[in-house]
Amino acid sequence: MAVRVPSRQLFIDGEWREPVLKNRFPIINPATEQMIGDIPAATSEDVDLAVAAARRALSRNKGKDWASASGAVRAKYLRAIAAKITERKTELGKLEAMDCGKPLDEAVWDMEDVAGCFEYYADLAEGLDAKQKAPVSLPMETFKSYVLKEPIGVVGLITPWNYPLLMATWKVAPALAAGCAAILKPSELASITCLELAEVCREVGLPSGVLNILTGLGPEAGAPLASHPNVDKIAFTGSTTTGSKIMTAAAQMVKPVSLELGGKSPIIVFEDVDLDKAAEWTAFGCFWTNGQICSATSRLIVHENIAKEFVDRLVKWTKNIKISDPLEEGCRLGPIVSGGQYEKVLKFISTAKSEGATILSGGVRPEHLKKGFFVEPTIITDVTTSMQIWREEVFGPVLCVKTFSTEEEALELANDTHYGLGAAVISNDLERCDRVSKELQAGIVWINCSQPCFCQAPWGGNKRSGFGRELGEWGLENYLSVKQVTQYISDEPWGWYSSPSKL
Numbered sequence: 203m204a205v206r207v208p209s210r211q212l213f214i215d216g217e218w219r220e221p222v223l224k225n226r227f228p229i230i231n232p233a234t235e236q237m238i239g240d241i242p243a244a245t246s247e248d249v250d251l252a253v254a255a256a257r258r259a260l261s262r263n264k265g266k267d268w269a270s271a272s273g274a275v276r277a278k279y280l281r282a283i284a285a286k287i288t289e290r291k292t293e294l295g296k297l298e299a300m301d302c303g304k305p306l307d308e309a310v311w312d313m314e315d316v317a318g319c320f321e322y323y324a325d326l327a328e329g330l331d332a333k334q335k336a337p338v339s340l341p342m343e344t345f346k347s348y349v350l351k352e353p354i355g356v357v358g359l360i361t362p363w364n365y366p367l368l369m370a371t372w373k374v375a376p377a378l379a380a381g382c383a384a385i386l387k388p389s390e391l392a393s394i395t396c397l398e399l400a401e402v403c404r405e406v407g408l409p410s411g412v413l414n415i416l417t418g419l420g421p422e423a424g425a426p427l428a429s430h431p432n433v434d435k436i437a438f439t440g441s442t443t444t445g446s447k448i449m450t451a452a453a454q455m456v457k458p459v460s461l462e463l464g465g466k467s468p469i470i471v472f473e474d475v476d477l478d479k480a481a482e483w484t485a486f487g488c489f490w491t492n493g494q495i496c497s498a499t500s501r502l503i504v505h506e507n508i509a510k511e512f513v514d515r516l517v518k519w520t521k522n523i524k525i526s527d528p529l530e531e532g533c534r535l536g537p538i539v540s541g542g543q544y545e546k547v548l549k550f551i552s553t554a555k556s557e558g559a560t561i562l563s564g565g566v567r568p569e570h571l572k573k574g575f576f577v578e579p580t581i582i583t584d585v586t587t588s589m590q591i592w593r594e595e596v597f598g599p600v601l602c603v604k605t606f607s608t609e610e611e612a613l614e615l616a617n618d619t620h621y622g623l624g625a626a627v628i629s630n631d632l633e634r635c636d637r638v639s640k641e642l643q644a645g646i647v648w649i650n651c652s653q654p655c656f657c658q659a660p661w662g663g664n665k666r667s668g669f670g671r672e673l674g675e676w677g678l679e680n681y682l683s684v685k686q687v688t689q690y691i692s693d694e695p696w697g698w699y700s701s702p703s704k705l
């Protein structure tokens with residue numbers, strides 16, 4: 203059953219505030235195409251207010267309330283947020299499913315991951331205290347040196363719509379653990395649960411200004427954040443095109459950025475596999491989250507000796523996927539997030555066809571669903587490496603297939619991309635899996651699976667998939683600045699210049 207979408211304002215300085223220009227825009231449920239509420243539209247005026255609030259939060263009580271409080275103090279808030287998310291996980295899961303179209307079971311799983319991620323960074327915040335003043339060994343006995351890890355400052359966090367609250371959490375949790383103050387700008391296509399995070403922060407009494415949440419459009423709310431002179435760092439997840447704009451804006455102030463961008467990730471299936479196990483992982487790798495995963499393994503590279511049988515089996519698996527309103531029990535594939543994205547996905551499919559590829563399965567709206575932005579899981583064969591469908595990220599439930607005969611050829615096909623986010627290899631020969639993992643040009647490699655993701659392990663890409671790593675201890679380092687403190691400990695004068703007292 204659907205739930206009511208709360209009506210919220212922007213979250214600035216610990217309170218709900220109407221946007222300065224008072225604009226709002228509608229929220230559309232992609233399964234029904236109905237308006238289910240609206241969200242406030244922030245502009246640069248609101249960004250200025252939020253940045254000022256964040257700066258005040260950092261310096262309040264000379265930083266002792268947040269930035270230079272012990273990690274243990276900050277951890278208490280992170281744990282309280284995790285507990286509230288857990289308490290509300292079913293309701294939040296429903297809101298997420300209604301906003302971005304992901305199946306409810308996935309959305310609730312995301313909420314568990316959100317709570318787990320806040321808990322994890324609470325642990326790391328506590329651990330940070332013990333890591334302060336780590337000594338650096340020097341080659342001169344007359345000096346000693348240590349390292350302080352300090353929050354970078356005010357950070358701007360700009361996130362996409364495919365995992366609305368989870369992608370925000372991957373940034374908010376480590377930023378707060380590090381002692382930063384943040385401004386989160388979620389995607390205009392799915393912001394509901396991020397506004398609920400604001401309510402959770404209010405309820406747990408997070409000090410005002412530590413986390414500010416501004417919903418709004420990219421150019422109107424995201425761009426002024428990226429170029430703001432008082433924002434010390436931008437962490438961005440989204441498309442490669444927007445990532446490049448953000449990097450350009452940040453470069454003007456030599457502002458550090460971390461970028462988690464798009465992908466066109468391969469999955470290599472060798473001939474020694476259990477066909478059904480491999481087919482299920484291949485389907486999951488590309489059709490989970492309605493195919494809207496940055497790391498979706500959307501290029502299947504399968505050994506020619508099993509290709510026909512494997513693809514037939516895969517088609518059978520996809521025909522068994524329940525496509526429905528995300529809130530219906532057992533749903534495993536919901537709609538594309540918006541009308542605009544839906545049109546883009548269909549255009550990719552029609553271009554593939556016009557370039558000579560075969561739409562083997564899917565490629566259309568399921569017959570039983572008359573409303574909503576639904577596309578059947580789509581498998582495309584007869585693909586060449588110059589086709590758009592092989593080269594560009596679709597961000598929808600579309601898999602393209604090529605065959606190979608040797609390991610070298612498989613790797614060449616896998617690495618034939620400007621992207622470098624994920625990659626998967628499926629084989630019973632674990633030595634081969636290790637060898638192939640080393641050769642794959644990607645930040646994440648899955649062996650005998652595709653997509654499982656743990657907040658303890660690093661996440662991020664190479665090439666045009668971006669740089670920097672989120673999650674794990676790497677995620678915390680994103681928000682820390684390293685300061686060396688070096689002390690002269692000899693009683694002797696330095697003795698470089700002739701002392702005037704000896705004249």
Ligand SMILES: NC(=O)c1ccc[n+]([C@@H]2O[C@H](COP(=O)([O-])OP(=O)(O)OC[C@H]3O[C@@H](n4cnc5c(N)ncnc54)[C@H](O)[C@@H]3O)[C@@H](O)[C@H]2O)c1
Pocket residue numbers: 360361362363364365369387388389390418419420421423424425426428439440441442443444445447448462463464465495496497595597623662663667
């Ligand atoms: N690597 C990862 O971990 C990861 C995870 C999820 C999604 N993605 C990528 O995200 C993309 C899909 O998400 P999307 O459509 O929301 O991406 P997008 O780039 O359109 O938008 C992402 C965010 O950037 C904002 N934005 C847009 N223009 C901006 C500008 N000029 N300045 C500042 N902010 C701006 C948007 O409002 C949104 O909040 C896909 O390419 C996908 O691969 C990557």
Ligand SMILES: NCCCC=O
Pocket residue numbers: 364365494495496497653655
């Ligand atoms: N499982 C989380 C994947 C995030 C990228 O889209």
Ligand code: NA
Pocket residue numbers: 229230231232300301302391392393539
């Ligand atoms: Na939406």
